[in-house]
Amino acid sequence: MEKRSLVTIADHSREKIEYLIQMAEEFERHPNRRLLEGRVVATLFFEPSTRTRLSFETAANRLGARVIGFADPKVTSGTKGETLKDTIMMVSNYADIIVMRHYLEGAARYASEIAPVPIVNAGDGANQHPSQTMLDLYSIYKTQGRLDNLDIFLVGDLKYGRTVHSMLNAMYHFNPTFHFIAPDELAMPEIYKQFCRDHNIRYVEHTDFNADVISGADILYMTRVQRERFTDLMEYERVKDRYLLKLDMLSKARPNMKILHPLPRVNEIEYSIDDDPHAYYFEQARNGLYARQALLCDALGISLDEIRNDKTIIS
Amino acid sequence: MKKQLMVAAIKDGTVIDHIPSNKLFAVVNLLHLDRMTSAVTIGYNLESQELGRKSIIKIADKFFTDEELNQLAVVCPNLTLCIIRDYDVVEKRTVTLPDELHGIVHCTNPKCITNNEPMKTHFHVHGDDRNALKCHYCNTIIKLDKIKLVEIKN
Numbered sequence: 001m002e003k004r005s006l007v008t009i010a011d012h013s014r015e016k017i018e019y020l021i022q023m024a025e026e027f028e029r030h031p032n033r034r035l036l037e038g039r040v041v042a043t044l045f046f047e048p049s050t051r052t053r054l055s056f057e058t059a060a061n062r063l064g065a066r067v068i069g070f071a072d073p074k075v076t077s078g079t080k081g082e083t084l085k086d087t088i089m090m091v092s093n094y095a096d097i098i099v100m101r102h103y104l105e106g107a108a109r110y111a112s113e114i115a116p117v118p119i120v121n122a123g124d125g126a127n128q129h130p131s132q133t134m135l136d137l138y139s140i141y142k143t144q145g146r147l148d149n150l151d152i153f154l155v156g157d158l159k160y161g162r163t164v165h166s167m168l169n170a171m172y173h174f175n176p177t178f179h180f181i182a183p184d185e186l187a188m189p190e191i192y193k194q195f196c197r198d199h200n201i202r203y204v205e206h207t208d209f210n211a212d213v214i215s216g217a218d219i220l221y222m223t224r225v226q227r228e229r230f231t232d233l234m235e236y237e238r239v240k241d242r243y244l245l246k247l248d249m250l251s252k253a254r255p256n257m258k259i260l261h262p263l264p265r266v267n268e269i270e271y272s273i274d275d276d277p278h279a280y281y282f283e284q285a286r287n288g289l290y291a292r293q294a295l296l297c298d299a300l301g302i303s304l305d306e307i308r309n310d311k312t313i314i315s
Numbered sequence: 316m317k318k319q320l321m322v323a324a325i326k327d328g329t330v331i332d333h334i335p336s337n338k339l340f341a342v343v344n345l346l347h348l349d350r351m352t353s354a355v356t357i358g359y360n361l362e363s364q365e366l367g368r369k370s371i372i373k374i375a376d377k378f379f380t381d382e383e384l385n386q387l388a389v390v391c392p393n394l395t396l397c398i399i400r401d402y403d404v405v406e407k408r409t410v411t412l413p414d415e416l417h418g419i420v421h422c423t424n425p426k427c428i429t430n431n432e433p434m435k436t437h438f439h440v441h442g443d444d445r446n447a448l449k450c451h452y453c454n455t456i457i458k459l460d461k462i463k464l465v466e467i468k469n
Contacts, residue, residue, distance in 0.1 A: 105428065105454075106428040106450065110434065126426070
């Protein structure tokens with residue numbers, strides 16, 4: 001079996017991203033199968049992340065795999081001083097694939113280099129979170145019918161927001177136009193703007209957030225402005241309410257516009273928007289299940305053809 | 316004025332030429348010349364047609380490993396090195412920055428896996444003008460003039 005770890009979406013070509021989206025579509029049609037029966041999936045969460053872990057474990061369970069692992073790093077030998085390498089080598093003896101969340105950046109790349117089984121990165125510090133990116137792309141594709149030539153508006157914390165940075169890396173294959181809406185303190189870092197210029201990706205920066213600014217959006221990607229990111233709390237108090245999405249701001253929105261959010265939300269999207277047809281964040285989270293089923297199968301060397309001809313579907 | 320060699324010849328050892336004078340002391344530190352027991356001759360601010368002012372170091376009875384030479388390329392990308400045996404230059408080589416550096420430079424990101432696990436660092440040369448390094452693991456980009464070198468254990 002070919003060993004195919006997933007460390008970052010940036011390793012994937014346009015064709016590979018489209019291939020994985022087609023796989024996710026198959027799983028959305030039939031999520032319950034015995035495709036991974038007899039396999040063991042390990043979920044190693046060196047940093048707690050209930051949402052991501054439940055999504056991966058559901059993906060594995062609905063495909064018939066058995067799941068082992070830990071959700072709380074306090075119960076592992078890491079606290080006794082065991083190296084990551086030793087933990088990975090030990091678990092590789094038991095599992096066919098390792099889904100790993102780690103608080104250190106680059107942990108997934110390192111694990112993929114030493115492990116004899118595939119590693120799926122479920123987030124490594126502030127670095128990469130490719131399964132989130134994959135479900136974002138799948139959500140964009142599902143709601144817009146395409147990934148090409150879209151106007152994507154990113155709002156909130158664009159400085160530290162790992163999901164918005166991964167979005168730039170993944171969407172550059174698809175000729176997007178980005179709009180960056182953020183306070184100066186949390187503006188898109190220069191390195192990512194340089195990335196856009198190097199790849200001829202158009203972008204516009206805004207500090208205002210209102211109905212007119214977002215009227216040209218196909219996708220409105222909201223993120224949380226977190227208090228702990230600010231060195232100057234006066235500045236936080238000044239800007240915190242400027243990036244809240246209110247129902248009346250959708251008055252000029254395009255009919256196809258969808259609101260995405262990686263969740264958890266605090267107050268950045270008004271609750272009255274939940275029932276609006278533009279709201280898509282809960283469906284987006286459900287798409288994570290299908291996207292992760294696709295990522296697990298791809299890492300285990302199961303092809304799209306095998307999934308299409310799968311005889312193990314449970315009605 | 317008569318042109319002449321301003322630094323004495325050595326019988327066996329290494330001559331590092333064409334060091335920009337402002338990098339001389341970085342090279343001295345990098346190679347731990349202060350701990351050297353054999354004869355070291357340093358010429359500082361000598362005239363050079365190419366560099367204006369250059370520096371030169373001659374180290375008797377010392378031959379460097381590739382690992383040590385790669386370190387030199389990180390601080391001075393275009394050095395010339397001569398290996399001397401019995402007063403003759405037996406090998407002349409130019410040190411150039413390799414595309415990848417393994418175990419040479421520290422990552423500046425304290426949350427990088429390489430600073431928390433017993434493992435070698437790994438960097439890729441980054442940018443069109445090759446004046447930065449990118450961490451293979453955490454993607455941190457470090458300008459060449461801001462790097463911190465891993466100490467080579469002798």
